[in-house]
Amino acid sequence: MDFSWSDQQRELLDAVDRFAKEQLAYDMIENDRHAVFNHDAWMKCAGFGIHGLLVSEEYGGLGQDPITTVAALERLGYGCKDNGLLFSINAHMWTAIIPLVYNGSEAQKKKFLPGLCDGSIIGGNAMSEPNSGSDAFSLATTAVKKGDKYILNGSKIFVTNGPIADVLLVFAVTDKSKGASGLSAFLVEKDSPGLDLTHKIEKMGVRTSPMGEVFFTDCEVPAENLLGKEGAGSWLFTRSMTWERGCILAASVGTMQRLFETCIRYANERKQGGQAIGKFQQVAGKIVDMKMRIENSRHMLYQCAWAAGHRKAIYLEAAMAKLQISESWVKCCEDAIQIHGGYGYMVEYEVERELRDAIGSKLYSGTSEIQRNIIASLIGL
Ligand SMILES: Cc1cc2nc3c(=O)[nH]c(=O)nc-3n(C[C@H](O)[C@H](O)[C@H](O)COP(=O)(O)OP(=O)(O)OC[C@H]3O[C@@H](n4cnc5c(N)ncnc54)[C@H](O)[C@@H]3O)c2cc1C
Structure with missing residues (x-):
């Protein structure tokens, strides 16, 4: 497996970085409080090509392979704090678009895919x-x-x-x-x-x-x-659910990376007992654990996407990626709150929302218990 990017992939990933930074860096506290779906941001993402990353150009997509797709979503998760918007996009991609791509008739693809890609149809x-x-x-x-x-x-x-x-x-x-x-x-x-x-x-x-x-x-x-x-x-459900499990948390890897960098900054700035809290081993240890979880999550995500792109069966990889990323995301958020002390518990610091957003990932697309059941059966138990 070679996960180094070609010039074309690098260009796309850099463009996603810029797009998220320039177009999706809006205030989230009020939107979260009032549960506001940002339709404008949905359309911007569609306009960029996010919804149709995996769909062939013939039907209005960007025709990317799975590994480029998950890497682009990871960048989106890094740059965009609206985890709800990203979740809606992911549900749309993996549970509506993918089944159509793989199982739709020509007439169904022509009728639905262009609109699902350009954002005018929500799935x-x-x-x-x-x-x-x-x-x-x-x-x-x-x-x-x-x-x-x-x-x-x-x-x-x-x-x-x-x-x-x-x-x-x-x-x-x-x-x-x-x-x-x-x-x-x-x-x-x-x-x-x-x-x-x-x-x-x-x-x-x-x-x-x-x-x-x-x-x-x-x-x-x-x-x-x-x-x-x-x-x-x-x-059909099993097939699309396998894609969903393997890829739906790609953006969460980027979210964890952003949270990790926020924690490093905070641990270097916040002083207690005359020194930066990052110098306390117990604080540093939490950030090191975050790093380990992120690297493992990214590796499992890429491995799964790579295998999917090479038309290999990904039942095991998808369940492992889902379990690893969801549980890592929740633990990273808990650690981020702990590192921020009382401030982490307050809405203004925007860390408590991350934990609330992360917890659902252990439930949807099959609970953690179900992922463990799948993995157990696939390793011969
Ligand atoms: C944010 C979010 C978004 C969702 N989006 C969608 C969606 O778009 N479409 C959709 O159809 N569904 C969606 N769901 C539903 C989701 O797929 C289900 O919640 C999930 O499959 C669990 O089902 P349940 O809630 O009925 O829990 P249950 O199946 O009743 O499980 C309850 C508990 O028992 C455990 N359990 C159950 N069976 C076993 C077993 N065999 N072995 C071990 N433990 C077991 C579970 O792990 C869990 O801890 C969403 C859920 C959430 C939280």
């Missing part, structure tokens, strides 16, 4: 239900074919981008007798009759990323919006 993924979370395939929402439509009934919970979505990838049971092989995936557009996207959910972190509950009451979906074949839902 998301609706799998979780009130009674099926980690055991995702035990979902209850049904889809029954009637003529040239499917009729969906049921509800979904915790849908990232749900309240602002133009299209959601919805998983439903088409043949209960077949278990996981009886699930199918549908591209449900926001104006579908019988679809209700209005129920917002307030959360602890990534508050600027809208989340909602979604209800389907005899919701009509044209048969041409079936993604992949009928019954391919669980396979």
